[in-house]
Amino acid sequence: MIRMIGEFMPNRHPNGIPAYQKIQATIMERIENGQLKPGDAVDSERELAKIHQVSLMTARHALTALEREGMVQRRRGAGTFVAPPKIHFNKLTSFTEQMASRSLSACSKVLTFEVVDNEHEVAARLALAANTRLLKLERLRLAGDEPFAIETCYLPAEEFAGLTRSSLVRGSLFSILESTYGIQIAYADEEMDATAAAPATASLLKVARDQPLLRIRQVIYSTKGKAALYVLGLYRSDRHTLLVRRFR
Amino acid sequence: MIRMIGEFMPNRHPNGIPAYQKIQATIMERIENGQLKPGDAVDSERELAKIHQVSLMTARHALTALEREGMVQRRRGAGTFVAPPKIHFNKLTSFTEQMASRSLSACSKVLTFEVVDNEHEVAARLALAANTRLLKLERLRLAGDEPFAIETCYLPAEEFAGLTRSSLVRGSLFSILESTYGIQIAYADEEMDATAAAPATASLLKVARDQPLLRIRQVIYSTKGKAALYVLGLYRSDRHTLLVRRFR
DNA sequence: AAGTGGTCTAGACCACGGC
């Protein structure tokens, strides 16, 4: 074929945003500002190709990528339609974020803030040497003055030197990790079961002794694939249910 | 362009398996039988195109699809490599399958097998009219003679007429749904919390009264997006923890 | 420099859905 690129093609964007991403963006925008509602038909491949002056394959790429992201559904012979709003199942959110999404005021009381070196099991879960010094951070979580959960976090003490007790009362631990320490959280492996409230726990959570609590043990990983922290959570079962979607 | 298709192209398979899926299959095969191990390089796009006599875009389609399925990882400039074996987190498995994977003998005792029409909440969860007749199936789950869980399933009675009590003692409900009723299960939305064992429950599970149990309520959906059944499970917390991976 | 994946073209035919 004759070389013809770069001489008169107005639609090339080397070093720029790929065309298919621009197309995605225009569709996303119309979904987000309400011009397109769930169930509405999106421009077809052929329409998009004409509008954006790209080939069919490029328009197609935009739509298949949007489908993979769950924004639209494609039906052969029918068209491409805006998908129902994503329910954020299996989304790892911090306590602060969860409360915010329910428009409740989140607040925390720091119960423990100390360095320990004898939590061998936790160290093992974080893939660290058994006697690694760990910052142990125990917090009572409150939603609108009502105790809700006790969360105990363990972080490698050395890595997070400079973390102060006071910064944790209001700020989300996740946001501190991300902003101050440049750690992007990727996912958490969690283990869930039920346990009875020990006397001290019961009193903090203001529930009866031996009341069933949801216990969640999390190993939280950074985007670099490194175990960043371990969290043991005890949740009042009358105030908290965990939603999960599992696939076959 | 001149019409040229169907006259001399040897590689067209109308009504057949698409070429990109055949390419996927050949790669999958080599991964599954051990010829390719995690980290090994897969044939490049250009190699695949030559080998299978397809265009680059088609070979590319095969690889991107495999990447989306998590079978391979692609690195620009470097190549395409076999991904580490998938850990099946968040996988919806039946009790029977779970036991098999731990090489324990699963067995069930049917406690209840009846049609009810006053479970309005359950009907609502299945998106059915409040007084829809539902088959209520309550089973004690045993792992090697040890009680493990109580699971109560609700299915639309009309749709599953012909389901017999005896077929459930050994057979997996999932496999019966898939083989006899042609229902492919897709995913389940689950709600988890902790609850105390009621006297009857405690006695069935052979635990102390008020012992904490993990309670899981599932709405299980078919591949057609229809709510197929509702399951209430009570699990002995000392014998069962649920593993979940959540993403940020 | 050679090879790889990422983007893109300007078309084609097929299978399916709804009118």
Place this chain on the structure above:
DNA sequence: CCGTGGTCTAGACCACTTC
């Protein structure tokens, strides 16, 4: 029937990694 998405071609250039 017509429009839609699904598959596919035979190339192209770009950005990146590895040597």
